[in-house]
Amino acid sequence: MNEDLIRKIEEEGKAAPVPSSLTPEAVRQMLEEKGSQIREEYKDDPDVPAMEEMPVVEEISAEEEKVTDVEEIRRRALKKARRRGFITAASLLAAGLLLFTGVRIWQGSRMGSSQASGGAALTEEAAEVFESPAETGGIEKAEKKAEEAAPEAEPLDYLTPAADYEAVYEALKTGRDTFYVTNGAAGGFADAKGDMAVEEAAAPTAEAAAGGYSQTNVREEGVGESDVALTDGSYIYTLGDDETEILITSAEGGDLERVSRIRPDLGSGSIREFYLQGDHLILLASYYKTSMAQTDQEDMFSLESVDETHVISYDISDREKPVETGTLKLDGYYRTTRFYDGYAYILTSTDRPFYAALPEKYEEETFTAQVIPKVNGAPVPAGAIYCPPAVSCMQSLTVTGMDLKAPGEASDAKVFMGWTSDFYASRDALYLEIPSWKGGRSVTDIVKVSYEKGKITPSAVGTVPGTLESSFSIDQSRDGYLRAAVTARTDAGVSSGVYIFDRDLVQVGSLTGLAPGEEIQSARFLEDILYLVTFRNTDPLFSVDLSDPEEPRLLGELKIPGFSDYLHFWGEDSLLGIGWDADEKNGEILGxxxxxxxxxxxxxxxxxxxxxxxNYWQCDGLYDYRMLLVDPAANLIGFEAGRETEEREDSWRWKDEYHVFSFEDGKFEKLASLDLEECGIPYGARGLYIGDTFYLAGGRRILAFDMEKDFEKIGEIR
Amino acid sequence: MEGKYGGKSRAGALKKTGDGCNKDLPAKYCIYRDLSFGRETPWRSRVKTKEDMSLLAERARSGDPEAFASLYEMVYQDLYRYALYMLGQKEDAEDVVSETVMAAYAQIGQLRSAEAFRAWIFRILSNKCRNQRAAYLNKTGELDEQMPDPGGDFTEESMLREAMARLTGEEREIICLHVFGGYKSAEIGLILKMNPATVRSREHRALEKLRKSCGS
Structure with missing residues (x-):
């Protein structure tokens, strides 16, 4: 239904004539006449982003396009493997269901963390050559030199803090000079399904919700995450429709009663999500306030804006009277939070003015104000700032710790310069994924940041030779090894691989060449087995044995149509996949x-x-795992999905529904299909349960359904 | 091959400068897929060589007005429409696009490739539109997200545009990035720093609002 409105806007837009001053011919003429004037006048325009900050869709080479026959590739790979005698027993098992994939299995060489980096070695050449970007020829030379220099460059160093702010400035300046024109420095945002999970994914909790109520679907068991709708078994907490308040509702079966609301002052910002631990409620919110200040000239005002992330803690021991206990103010916009062992670790990113505004000379006060993030108003000291010798952009990530018992205060804060695209948190470390460009292709640097009792310390740096599809793609084993499921793109094409790193992020083993021509769609690590889904037209589900970090082995492959976007362990012996059905022959998605x-x-x-x-084309839970309800112990699978229905010829309606399934006797049983429009929750619906009552919550609305009586509606609140 | 803007052939435009290197289009063609976010616009369906595109980028980087204008031609309509729907006023839209063009030209030296031009200039435009919106201040001096009454710009046919004015700035931006920028929700998420699910739900809400105010 919304599609036709979009089309209407598009059509109407086409009807609006472009003014004659903006036609290409007029522009060309203007540039010919006033080109150098314009260059002079606009050369420092702050609205122009630096090229390397632009996320880039990976280029698909002409060779890749030719790779259409996966079977042929497999056959060839199989021939090669046979010659080397690497057929595994797995391939010969299970008639009809397993397909031998002809994977080239070879040991990864023991590589140290000596991957080429676009780092220090580039700077001298680049600095020589690159003085003024507008000069013809200078740019091409810089590019060539940068490419040649890349293999010899020093590794990234996120482990030594900056000596002082000037050192940070130098790193930025060097980065600007180095990366200003070289290719794809901060590129590499894989666009596998047309969408990228910016949030992380979580590991399941296999046990039933303690006390029989639903819990937030998290990435890593034991590591808490915030959400927009929660329950503690007696109350339901939701984020209000306009995201400016939290509503606390008591829930007893179908009896829903609004108990209180929390409405912090956020200027014109909004609450992003919140976390509950016992009687502590912690809000993660953006605070935004813009005001005018009179300048010297009449009728001229300057705009001042405050753009912060606020971590606001409340004591809700009396649910009817929540009391604010402290606010931690962080510079920058909110990324995510992880909760462990009574501490919160909050990640925020700053988005500073672009390179055009980096001054030629270092001046402490302005530089500090411009670039150094603040925690509760105080700039983070240089000794807590980590960056490589050349920083490719002005973005930075701040990790701030907070003791839940000391609200409003930071226990520690560390800053990592550069663009962190995604993260994964184990119980003792946060892994930052920083897209980078080395040896002419996209790689991902990983910075391991250990945390314990509010103390944050970077402890290792490594590189995976490709991209990570989501935060499910990396996982820390119990003995501290980091395993990564990686999509690699080289001139030879796309392929998937598994890489294993030790505690110091030194690579110790790998398994590559899995499913050539296919990208990783989803991954899930269970102890020492990795389940990996790739996709071209069909969905090979690979299982990889990681028990020996130096010798990962392919155990088996299951080939089925379509692919799973999300994998979740179901009890001890089963694996649930939510994803897409596809036509086997051409890979066209069917629903x-x-x-x-x-x-x-x-x-x-x-x-x-x-x-x-x-005909279901949309499932937002596949992009934010917290929207999914997957509870094997309670035997419930809940998610929102949207579909098209054809009511009349040529006219489509879009229906959004919340579906609840259980798994019974080897089959999925549909328990309910709730029309979200009728329920009054058009978007962002969360499914929760307490005992035998199922609740659908979104904004101000909560609806209660009796699971014992076929999801009969037994209550609601607006 | 008219060799003029509005004409059909990219090659024609390049030939016009008398640049010898591109006298004959190379024999080997490949369908050029525009790799800077988004959907098809008319010129992209034309067969183009990669050599053409990198030559174009090279010349644009060195400040050649014609090469810049060629790149601009690929996006100019979308740019104007984006500004028009974001700001609601023809004059403002024209000014903002003009500023965007000049800023882009001044810093074109950092252009990485012709493919990257679209996303880059859209980013400039989106920043400038935001500044323009920030300049619409109300009496209390705080930023009012809703635009001022557009006045005489609207006819019956542009009820949609008027309805857009009643959305919040963010809602309008999401719709404009989608419709005129051609971005997908993940890309919009990167630009606006939200996750794709939030982008989609906000867009959904915005479209519902629009539908109600247009009564369609």
Missing amino acids: LKLSMFDISDPLSVSEITTLPMK
């Missing part, structure tokens, strides 16, 4: 699909059942 796999024997993974949901 959503639920699958359950039997993983009791990783050597022989099979599909127990699948439930296609035809």
Whole structure:
């Protein structure tokens, strides 16, 4: 339904004539006449972003396009593998369900962390050559030199803090000179499905919700995350419709009663999400206030804006009277938070003026004000700022710790210069993923930041030779090894691989060449087995044995149509996949699909059942795992999905529904399909449960359904 | 091949400068996929060589007005429409696009590739539109997200544009980035620093608002 409105806007837009001064011919003429004037006048225009900050969709080379016949590739790879005698037993098992993939399995060389980096070695050459960007020829020379220099450059160093602010300035300046024109410095945002998970994904909690109520779906068991709708078994907490308040509602079966609301002062900002621990409620919000200040000239005002992230703590021991206990103010915009062992670790990013505004000379006061992030008003000291010798952009990430018992105060704060695209948190370390460009291709640098009791310390740096699809793609094992499922793009094409790093992020083992021509769609690590989904036209579900970090082994492959975007362990022996059904021959997506796999024997993974949901084209939970309700102990699977329905010829309606399934006797049973429009929750609906009552919550609305009585509606509140 | 803007052939435009290197289009063509975010616009469906595009970028970087104008031609309509729907006023839209063009030309030296031009100039435009919106201040001196009454610019046919004026700035921006920028929700998420699900739900809400105020 919204599609036709979009089209209407598009059509109407086309009807508006472009003024004659803006036609290409007019522009060309203007530039010919006033080109140098314009260059002079606009050369420092702050609205122009630096090229390397632009996210880039990976270029698909002509060779890749030719790779269409996956079977052919497999056949060739199989021939090669056979010659080397690497056929695994797995390939010969399970008639009809397993396909041998002809994977080239070879040991990764023990590589140290000596990957080439666009770092210090580039700077001299680049600095020589690159004095004024507008000069013809200078740019091409810089590019060539940068490319040549790349293999010899020193590794990134995020482990030594800056000596002083000037050192940070130098790193920025060097970065500007180095990366200003070289290719793709901060590129590499993989666009596999047309969408990228900016938030992280989480590991499941296999046990039933303590006390029989639903919990936030988190990435890593034991590491808490905030959300927009929660329950503690007696109350339901939701983020109000306009995101300026939190509503606390008591819930007893179908009886819903609004108890209180929390409405902090956020200027014109909004609450992003919140976290509950016992009687502590912590809000993560953006604070935004713009005001005018009179300048000397009449009728001229300067705009001053405050753009911060506020971490606001409340004591809600009396649910009817929440009391604010402290506000921690952080510079920058909110990324995410992780909660562990009574501490919160909040990640914020700053977005500073672009290179055009980096002054030629270092001046402490302005530089500090411009670039150094503040925590509760105080700039983070240089000794807490980490950056490589050349920083490719002005973005930085701040990790701030807060003791939940000392609200409003930071226990520690560390800043990492550069653009962190995604993160993963284990119980003792935060892994920052920083896209980079080395040796002519996209790689991802990983900075391991250890945390404990509010103290934050970077402890290792490593590089994966490709991109990570989501935060499910990396995982720390119990003995501290970091495993990564990586999509690599080289001139030879796309392929998937698994890389294993030790505690110091030194690579110790790898398994590459899995499914050549295919990208990783989803991954899930269970102890020492990795389940990996790639996709071209069909969905090979690979299982990889990681018990020996130096020798990862492919155990098996299951080939089925479509692919799973999200994997979740279901009990001990099964794996739930939520994803897309596709036509086997051409890979065309047919709709959503639920699958359950039997993983009791990783050597022989099979599909127990699948439930296609035809014409469902949207499932936001696949981009934010917290929107999913997956609770094996309670046997509930809940998610929002949207579909098209054809009511009349040529006219489509879009329906958004919240679906609840259970898994019974080897089949998915649909328990409910709630029309979100009727429920009055058009977007962002969350499914929760307390005991036998299921609640659909979104903004001010909560609806209660009796799970014992076929989801009969037994209450609601607006 | 008219060799003029508004004409059909990219090659024609390049030939006009008398640049010898591109006298004959190379025999080998590949369908050029525009790799800077988004959907098809008319010129992209034309067969183009990669050599053409990198030559264009090279010349644009060195400040050649014609090369710049060629790049601009690929996006200029979308740029204007984006500004028009964001700001609601023809004059303001014209000014903002003009400023954007000049800023882009002044800093074109950092252009990485012709493919990157679109996203880059859209980013400039979006920043400038935001500044322009920030200049619409109300009496209390705080930023008012809603635009002032557009006045005589609207006819019946542009009820949509008027309805857009009643959305919040962010809602308008999401719709404009989608419709005129051609960005997908993940890309919009990167630009506006939200996650894609939030982008989609906000867009959904915005479109619902629009539908109600247009009564369609």
